[in-house]
Amino acid sequence: MANGWARDGAVQEQIDDTVADAVRLARLRLAEGSGADFCEDCGERIPDARRKALPGSRTCIACQTLRDKNHRQSGFNRRGSKDSQLR
Numbered sequence: 001m002a003n004g005w006a007r008d009g010a011v012q013e014q015i016d017d018t019v020a021d022a023v024r025l026a027r028l029r030l031a032e033g034s035g036a037d038f039c040e041d042c043g044e045r046i047p048d049a050r051r052k053a054l055p056g057s058r059t060c061i062a063c064q065t066l067r068d069k070n071h072r073q074s075g076f077n078r079r080g081s082k083d084s085q086l087r
Helices: 010-029 048-053 061-070 082-086
Strands: none
């Protein structure tokens, strides 16, 4: 497959790196240890249903939603962008 100046296998390496980054991010977001009875951010009691569904949860739904919104990635693969290859 013709891919310009890229060496053979470079496209697959970009795909592998993107998947590895997503897996690493997902592992970082996994809850560790025992969960909390009260939210770490707002101090409100975490509902029993949430603690049962996610035993390691340490935040309430509202605070976790806010955390997720603040940590959302753009979804743009900078490793595979043409701009990053030109620099």
